[in-house]
């Protein structure tokens with residue numbers, strides 16, 4: 389549904405070039421919720437803004453719903469008619485809602501319909517229908533200032549749906565909200581995804597968001613996508629950084645050098661049908677070894693149960709080839725937490741700075757002023 393190929397964005401600022409996107413190939417399948425995570429400055433917002441051509445990519449292509457947007461003329465508020473039309477089929481939800489305080493809730497939802505030239509009565513009908521869909525039927529005449537953050541974001545979502553989009557883009561839509569409200573807004577996005585068959589590309593710095601709603605995810609660093617795949621596939625990928633951050637494993641760290649020689653610490657991930665099977669006790673019985681459990685956790689990720697366990701086996705790693713083979717043969721992912729990369733603490737992405745979206749806002753403002 390969304391495919392970017394070799395997407396590059398170089399900003400020129402104060403005579404210096406900043407490469408925000410460095411050859412991004414991304415594929416978001418129709419009907420999925422796809423999450424992009426990464427630290428502040430990794431290029432996440434640049435990516436989403438290039439996907440709907442709010443920013444024109446320096447090179448590369450963006451194809452949304454079979455249409456090559458990069459081939460259409462214009463950018464930002466100066467987009468050509470064709471690009472505007474294509475963009476009306478891509479909804480966008482912002483971190484800071486970007487509602488116009490001078491308009492009622494219904495007026496805000498009607499705004500994109502005005503831009504599309506939809507007649508007044510049809511606009512009102514559509515806006516009320518969308519407000520019903522996001523659970524705000526009773527607030528049509530309220531002003532944005534009278535709403536809570538969660539309600540404002542629901543208005544933002546209703547507005548994003550006004551053009552009957554097939555794709556919804558969301559840049560940190562929940563990061564200004566408290567955890568409870570975040571959950572309800574995520575549930576709404578999930579419902580819309582299922583009810584309307586909407587494809588959702590969302591950006592977040594919260595792993596919990598990925599865990600709760602995403603089918604697939606990508607990790608960005610320095611303008612590149614360094615990992616991507618379905619969430620369940622990533623969890624089954626040994627050494628996956630995303631998997632480790634999605635599901636950090638507590639428990640004792642591997643023992644120091646000297647002691648470690650006689651014992652082997654192993655991180656085991658159970659997914660799919662292996663979660664329900666007594667594999668550790670089978671291992672212990674079949675191979676006559678004592679297994680110590682150092683830490684364990686179960687979680688539901690993307691609607692599926694996943695378990696992780698840090699266990700300790702007697703003997704050195706070389707002596708444990710058979711029991712480790714036993715676990716791997718049964719579909720478990722086995723990693724050595726002391727191994728390169730695996731022992732690093734997950735990098736907590738910094739909270740992003742407030743990112744305004746001047747072009748979009750400008751578009752709305754311009755309409756407001758010329759009315």
Ligand SMILES: Nc1ncnc2c1ncn2[C@@H]1O[C@H](COP(=O)(O)OP(=O)(O)OP(=O)(O)O)[C@@H](O)[C@H]1O
Pocket residue numbers: 399400401406407408426427428429430431432433434435593739740741743
């Ligand atoms: N309009 C701009 N002009 C110049 N440089 C920019 C512009 N927008 C972004 N950048 C730079 O591009 C890089 C990527 O920025 P981007 O906003 O895409 O990151 P991000 O991953 O969304 O970060 P955050 O999590 O903080 O929102 C950064 O180095 C940023 O300073």
Ligand SMILES: [Mg+2]
Pocket residue numbers: 432433434740743
């Ligand atoms: Mg950003």
